[in-house]
Amino acid sequence: xxxxxxxxxxxxxxxxxxxxxxxxxxxxxxxxxxxxxxxxxxxxxxxxxxxxxxxxxxxxxxxxxxxxxxxxxxxxxxxxxxxxxxxxxxxxxxxxxxxxxxxxxxxxxxxxxxxxxxxxxxxxxxxxxxxxxxxxxxxxxxxxxxxxxxxxxxxxxxxxxxxxxxxxxxxxxxxxxxxxxxxxxxxxxxxxxxxxxxxxxxxxxxxxxxxxxxxxxxxxxxxxxxxxxxxxxxxxxxxxxxxxxxxxxxxxxxxxxxxxxxxxxxxxxxxxxxxxxxxxxxxxxxxxxxxxxxxxxxxxxxx
Amino acid sequence: xxxxxxxxxxxxxxxxxxxxxxxxxxxxxxxxxxxxxxxxxxxxxxxxxxxxxxxxxxxxxxxxxxxxxxxxxxxxxxxxxxxxxxxxxxxxxxxxxxxxxxxxxxxxxxxxxxxxxxxxxxxxxxxxxxxxxxxxxxxxxxxxxxxxxxxxxxxxxxxxxxxxxxxxxxxxxxxxxxxxxxxxxxxxxxxxxxxxxxxxxxxxxxxxxxxxxxxxxxxxxxxxxxxxxxxxxxxxxxxxxxxxxxxxxxxxxxxxxxxxxxxxxxxxxxxxxxxxxxxxxxxxxxxxxxxxxxxxxxxxxxx
Numbered sequence: 001x002x003x004x005x006x007x008x009x010x011x012x013x014x015x016x017x018x019x020x021x022x023x024x025x026x027x028x029x030x031x032x033x034x035x036x037x038x039x040x041x042x043x044x045x046x047x048x049x050x051x052x053x054x055x056x057x058x059x060x061x062x063x064x065x066x067x068x069x070x071x072x073x074x075x076x077x078x079x080x081x082x083x084x085x086x087x088x089x090x091x092x093x094x095x096x097x098x099x100x101x102x103x104x105x106x107x108x109x110x111x112x113x114x115x116x117x118x119x120x121x122x123x124x125x126x127x128x129x130x131x132x133x134x135x136x137x138x139x140x141x142x143x144x145x146x147x148x149x150x151x152x153x154x155x156x157x158x159x160x161x162x163x164x165x166x167x168x169x170x171x172x173x174x175x176x177x178x179x180x181x182x183x184x185x186x187x188x189x190x191x192x193x194x195x196x197x198x199x200x201x202x203x204x205x206x207x208x209x210x211x212x213x214x215x216x217x218x219x220x221x222x223x224x225x226x227x228x229x230x231x232x233x234x235x236x237x238x239x240x241x242x243x244x245x246x247x248x249x250x251x252x253x254x255x256x257x258x259x260x261x262x263x264x265x266x267x268x269x270x271x272x273x274x275x276x277x278x279x280x281x282x283x284x285x286x287x288x289x290x291x292x293x294x295x296x297x298x299x300x301x302x303x
Numbered sequence: 304x305x306x307x308x309x310x311x312x313x314x315x316x317x318x319x320x321x322x323x324x325x326x327x328x329x330x331x332x333x334x335x336x337x338x339x340x341x342x343x344x345x346x347x348x349x350x351x352x353x354x355x356x357x358x359x360x361x362x363x364x365x366x367x368x369x370x371x372x373x374x375x376x377x378x379x380x381x382x383x384x385x386x387x388x389x390x391x392x393x394x395x396x397x398x399x400x401x402x403x404x405x406x407x408x409x410x411x412x413x414x415x416x417x418x419x420x421x422x423x424x425x426x427x428x429x430x431x432x433x434x435x436x437x438x439x440x441x442x443x444x445x446x447x448x449x450x451x452x453x454x455x456x457x458x459x460x461x462x463x464x465x466x467x468x469x470x471x472x473x474x475x476x477x478x479x480x481x482x483x484x485x486x487x488x489x490x491x492x493x494x495x496x497x498x499x500x501x502x503x504x505x506x507x508x509x510x511x512x513x514x515x516x517x518x519x520x521x522x523x524x525x526x527x528x529x530x531x532x533x534x535x536x537x538x539x540x541x542x543x544x545x546x547x548x549x550x551x552x553x554x555x556x557x558x559x560x561x562x563x564x565x566x567x568x569x570x571x572x573x574x575x576x577x578x579x580x581x582x583x584x585x586x587x588x589x590x591x592x593x594x595x596x597x598x599x600x601x602x603x604x605x606x
Contacts, residue, residue, distance in 0.1 A: 106568035194580025242545035265409035277497025
């Protein structure tokens with residue numbers, strides 16, 4: 001099957017809602033290239049371009065893409081095959097009132113640093129080292145169940161997950177809340193630390209190669225996103241505090257362990273305290289994101 | 304230099320205070336083997352042995368060991384060379400009111416699961432997989448500056464850090480607050496997840512091979528513990544909430560980056576958002592622990 005391209009120029013959203021109008025309809029199993037623009041819609045092209053406040057419209061997500069046959073209660077499987085940068089620089093910025101150290105002594109906002117990219121590495125002025133390009137998707141999600149969330153917010157539908165594992169070679173499973181799923185994605189980074197402390201990674205436009213597949217009537221219903229890497233399964237959870245997000249992600253991991261091994265919730269909890277563990281995705285968005293990694297030695301596909 | 308053994312039978316503490324009486328005095332550069340007992344002092348030898356409440360005395364730390372020449376303001380470098388298990392099983396437990404999911408539906412406490420160990424792997428009843436033994440030190444610290452902390456608490460002196468990186472092949476740097484440093488350690492685990500969700504790993508007695516070295520008048524003063532792995536430098540921070548611990552660990556990472564590259568605090572903050580990142584050590588102790596990993600490509604020894 002040839003690979004169809006869907007560009008942000010055809011349509012992009014700044015809010016995930018229950019009722020989204022698709023810009024394209026694709027089949028389950030179809031291979032796609034998703035063309036995304038940078039999270040700041042091109043507003044930052046030099047260190048002199050600073051962002052005074054979090055824009056009302058940020059993290060444009062190319063889509064929505066209707067996936068034929070997806071029904072509420074299904075799972076949408078998205079294999080991330082490649083993320084190619086379409087600009088020759090990223091940008092990392094601080095915004096007043098936003099970020100882990102907002103308001104701390106010595107932290108200036110707004111501030112912009114461009115990160116030029118050459119031969120697969122980023123550079124950052126003042127750091128005499130090449131930073132490997134390691135692209136990831138910041139925002140990926142589907143139409144919500146009932147509420148609406150701007151593309152600044154991560155929640156059960158996905159959205160602004162800002163998770164380093166949303167990278168080539170990995171798969172993300174999203175719950176389907178509405179007919180057609182209505183997938184959208186954007187807000188890519190050329191590189192990002194776990195935590196995304198200042199509030200951004202190296203924001204950049206990309207072409208993302210994916211394959212989408214609908215899992216009809218899945219053996220396991222998903223309440224929240226789940227990531228598969230070559231080595232691990234990682235339930236993701238979003239909450240007001242990191243503590244609450246840890247609880248949700250751990251509960252999801254325990255449920256998977258308990259179901260697979262037919263052990264009690266308590267035994268799965270004790271076992272979860274021995275292998276893999278809690279990982280920070282981001283600590284800066286309106287809800288924060290945590291994942292609980294369980295190595296594949298102990299967990300097979302729940303679907 | 305031959306390796307001297309210091310055993311928990313010679314002395315162990317349950318509280319780090321400013322004034323600790325040493326059970327041994329060693330030289331800077333000396334190689335030691337530290338014999339530790341399990342965190343529950345042998346009280347749990349089968350699944351039938353449960354712990355009703357967090358004991359007043361828990362996490363016995365073998366020591367204190369006076370390191371000759373260590374003065375307040377110095378740094379104590381501890382190379383962790385090997386951690387050998389001295390029991391044929393660990394134990395992972397829940398205790399009422401303790402742990403990430405304490406009080407949640409379906410989580411029983413108290414509960415004990417023994418984890419028998421054979422041929423370098425743990426087993427856990429109901430899970431049909433070998434769990435690799437991957438030992439770590441749960442509690443390691445020095446005499447405090449002015450306050451006192453039981454060995455259940457992690458703080459600037461170290462203490463109950465419960466961090467997977469406190470493992471063979473890595474080095475921990477501790478601030479010296481009192482003459483002789485007064486190093487003590489124990490509370491080892493045969494395996495533990497990042498997060499230590501249920502409140503323990505696979506608790507076990509060990510022999511720990513270390514080399515201690517005093518860094519007199521170090522180029523960089525340490526306020527909190529710092530870990531060096533083969534690939535990264537990781538400042539550790541402890542706080543009431545994960546958010547606060549993230550802030551402290553990120554500030555420490557930024558300070559190291561800023562000093563090494565002679566860049567502004569803001570630039571170091573933006574750069575810290577691109578590489579390595581925040582990692583969860585534990586989410587269950589009276590203070591929680593987070594580290595901020597910076598790959599060695601971008602940071603050399605601060606000492």
